[in-house]
Amino acid sequence: MLILSCQRSKEEFKKERLSLNYNCDSSFLDGVYYRGRFFILTLECGIFEYDKSLKKNKIYNLFGKFSISGDSLFLISKNGIYTYKNQDFFQLEKMEGLIGYAGGFYLSEKGIFKNFDTIEILEIEDYKFYNNELIIGTNGYGLYIIRDSKVMHFVLGSLPSNFVKSISIYKDTLVIGFSEPFSKSKIGFFYKDRAIKVFEFSEDYITHIYSDSFLFVGTSSGLFKYENGQFYKILDGYILKILHFENNELFLILNGKIKKLNIF
Numbered sequence: 001m002l003i004l005s006c007q008r009s010k011e012e013f014k015k016e017r018l019s020l021n022y023n024c025d026s027s028f029l030d031g032v033y034y035r036g037r038f039f040i041l042t043l044e045c046g047i048f049e050y051d052k053s054l055k056k057n058k059i060y061n062l063f064g065k066f067s068i069s070g071d072s073l074f075l076i077s078k079n080g081i082y083t084y085k086n087q088d089f090f091q092l093e094k095m096e097g098l099i100g101y102a103g104g105f106y107l108s109e110k111g112i113f114k115n116f117d118t119i120e121i122l123e124i125e126d127y128k129f130y131n132n133e134l135i136i137g138t139n140g141y142g143l144y145i146i147r148d149s150k151v152m153h154f155v156l157g158s159l160p161s162n163f164v165k166s167i168s169i170y171k172d173t174l175v176i177g178f179s180e181p182f183s184k185s186k187i188g189f190f191y192k193d194r195a196i197k198v199f200e201f202s203e204d205y206i207t208h209i210y211s212d213s214f215l216f217v218g219t220s221s222g223l224f225k226y227e228n229g230q231f232y233k234i235l236d237g238y239i240l241k242i243l244h245f246e247n248n249e250l251f252l253i254l255n256g257k258i259k260k261l262n263i264f
Contacts, residue, residue, distance in 0.1 A: 031253050032066040033244035034073040034084065038251065039066065040258060047075075052251075054258055060089055067100040067107075069129065076100060100127060105134050105146070119144075119151055126167045130174075137164025137176065145193065152193065160186045160198050170211035170226075177206035177217065187217060187231070199231065210242035218242050218252065225263070234263060 024044035031040040038050040041063065049058040064077030073084040082089040100107035107124055123139040136144040142155035142162045156162050163180035174190040185206045189197040204219035215226035218239030224231040240253040248264045 028240055028253050028256050030066060031241045031243050031258070032068065032073065033251065034068065038243055038258060040253070041066065050258060054260055062089060065100065100124070105129070119146070125164055128167045128169060130169050135167055135174065137167050139163055143176065158195070160188055165206045166209040168209040168211040168215070170215045175209055175211065175215065177209050179206045185219070201231070207239050208241050210245070212245045214245065216242050216250070223252070235261070
């Protein structure tokens, strides 16, 4: 199983960073906030690291998928699994086909497994670990909630759509964004495994839902804020990812660039 055995040294990563092709395609694909830093995955340039002033500090020649579990940041790649510590990424034991890790559950391209028990789940799109539950949204196969080894599967009928794009938790309520071709996007609020409110959102494609003290929804045409039981558009543009909210400042990837906005 996975286990934290470092395979490469900091010196090797520094050599890789120096050998990067700086004429590569730096289009942003994903991003994550972790311990005061922003890690932005690009198409061909690897990972850019920014501080809170949005100064680019480092470049890592690594590619894959970010996953935060507990207090640890992981990068799941074709070449293996990396964890971030002591201001660098270190390679761990390789687990082939892994795409994520959350709360002791390992997510692979063929499903999820824990303690060698495997549950087949297709087309995993997003997942959250909350109150000892693993919540998994899929692209066309509905929603799964796993408590210990018990699996609950929700599909169209109990959900407004089988196409789950993003999942978040707001005030102990599960908030899910649904987007599918040729249909209006929807936002659903779920509590204790049942829908308590569903918004027919817009023609826009939902890209990301973020919640902290406030609830924000990013779409293909702008940013929305939830207030007084309604969603209000507060910004135009393509929102790839909402990264962090602190001291009235919202950090996000807007129109292909990392931005800091004061929204109040």
